[in-house]
Amino acid sequence: MSNEFNGKTAIISGAAGGIGLALAEALAEQGMNIVMGDIDNAALMQSGSALREKGYNILTCALDVTDYSQWEDIVANAKDKFGKVHMVINNAGVGGTPGKVEDSEHETWRWVMDVNVMGVLYGAQASVPAIQEHGEGGWVLNVASMAGMMGMPYAGAYCASKAAVVSMTESWIAELKPFNIHTSVLCPAFVKTRIHESYRNRQQKYAVAQENRIDKEKLKAGAQAATMAVESGIPAAMLAERVIEALKSKQTYIFTHPNYRKVTTERFNAIDNGFIDAENSAVVGHLIDDDMVTF
Ligand SMILES: NC(=O)c1ccc[n+]([C@@H]2O[C@H](COP(=O)([O-])OP(=O)(O)OC[C@H]3O[C@@H](n4cnc5c(N)ncnc54)[C@H](O)[C@@H]3O)[C@@H](O)[C@H]2O)c1
Numbered sequence: 001m002s003n004e005f006n007g008k009t010a011i012i013s014g015a016a017g018g019i020g021l022a023l024a025e026a027l028a029e030q031g032m033n034i035v036m037g038d039i040d041n042a043a044l045m046q047s048g049s050a051l052r053e054k055g056y057n058i059l060t061c062a063l064d065v066t067d068y069s070q071w072e073d074i075v076a077n078a079k080d081k082f083g084k085v086h087m088v089i090n091n092a093g094v095g096g097t098p099g100k101v102e103d104s105e106h107e108t109w110r111w112v113m114d115v116n117v118m119g120v121l122y123g124a125q126a127s128v129p130a131i132q133e134h135g136e137g138g139w140v141l142n143v144a145s146m147a148g149m150m151g152m153p154y155a156g157a158y159c160a161s162k163a164a165v166v167s168m169t170e171s172w173i174a175e176l177k178p179f180n181i182h183t184s185v186l187c188p189a190f191v192k193t194r195i196h197e198s199y200r201n202r203q204q205k206y207a208v209a210q211e212n213r214i215d216k217e218k219l220k221a222g223a224q225a226a227t228m229a230v231e232s233g234i235p236a237a238m239l240a241e242r243v244i245e246a247l248k249s250k251q252t253y254i255f256t257h258p259n260y261r262k263v264t265t266e267r268f269n270a271i272d273n274g275f276i277d278a279e280n281s282a283v284v285g286h287l288i289d290d291d292m293v294t295f
Pocket residue numbers: 013014015016017018019020037038039040043063064065066091092093094095115143144145146187188189190191192193194195196197198201230233
């Protein structure tokens with residue numbers, strides 16, 4: 001098989017199910033060796049065996065993305081088994097519990113931030129040196145969400161975490177380009193997975209203290225809406241096919257739901273209107289003519 005992926009090795013976090021598993025299968029189909037990491041060991045074993053039975057080169061490794069030492073282990077195991085690492089897909093993510101700002105549980109925010117943000121940092125930090133060391137280049141693909149491109153009521157933690165992933169990706173693009181590492185961010189809208197059941201893998205260290213617990217009834221409506229939206233989503237296999245297409249054409253922002261373009265356009269326009277207002281401001285309007293540093 002002749003393509004840019006064949007014979008190379010990808011590490012995928014959260015690969016036991018949903019989007020991660022679909023990406024694992026699609027990239028294995030392109031000829032890649034796949035290292036699947038996940039916190040859910042039973043699901044990981046099952047999914048790993050199913051892919052092996054299809055004849056793909058698969059290594060499964062226990063991985064809680066919030067633990068940097070487990071990232072170091074998975075990278076070392078990938079190198080031991082397949083020689084080199086070319087790609088990391090920071091896919092593992094959790095949805096948190098939708099709720100009003102005044103009903104936010106601090107432990108839930110910490111969980112969402114640790115998995116969705118620190119997990120992505122750790123994945124890149126542990127994998128990038130391994131991708132750099134062979135000089136063949138590679139990929140860092142961070143899985144954000146359309147939620148990283150827009151705020152959504154009652155989903156502050158999730159949106160904030162995904163906006164951070166978009167921003168981290170944008171910061172790393174120029175850093176990694178000299179090493180021929182293509183850095184991109186995947187921003188899907190709804191995909192039919194188990195993201196609305198993320199609490200199933202919530203670690204004990206993020207358990208909500210009794211005094212911080214929010215009345216479950218208050219959270220119910222938001223949770224039901226999230227379930228309905230996810231269940232109406234596109235199939236994960238379709239998303240994976242789209243990702244391969246977009247990686248081949250070296251997209252930075254990988255979108256899977258073109259109908260959301262109007263949302264980002266509205267946001268860009270609102271931001272632009274803020275700048276027009278600043279240009280016309282009696283206080284700071286003159287700065288446009290000054291020789292000021294602009295990044
Ligand atoms: N499904 C959607 O509608 C949707 C939309 C946009 C973005 N996303 C993003 O896609 C990614 C994958 O989610 P999904 O929809 O496939 O959900 P999913 O719940 O079906 O799969 C997530 C996987 O991550 C694993 N995981 C959870 N916590 C982990 C941890 N601490 N360490 C390692 N693995 C962990 C789970 O065990 C599971 O296998 C997430 O980052 C999510 O935010 C999903």
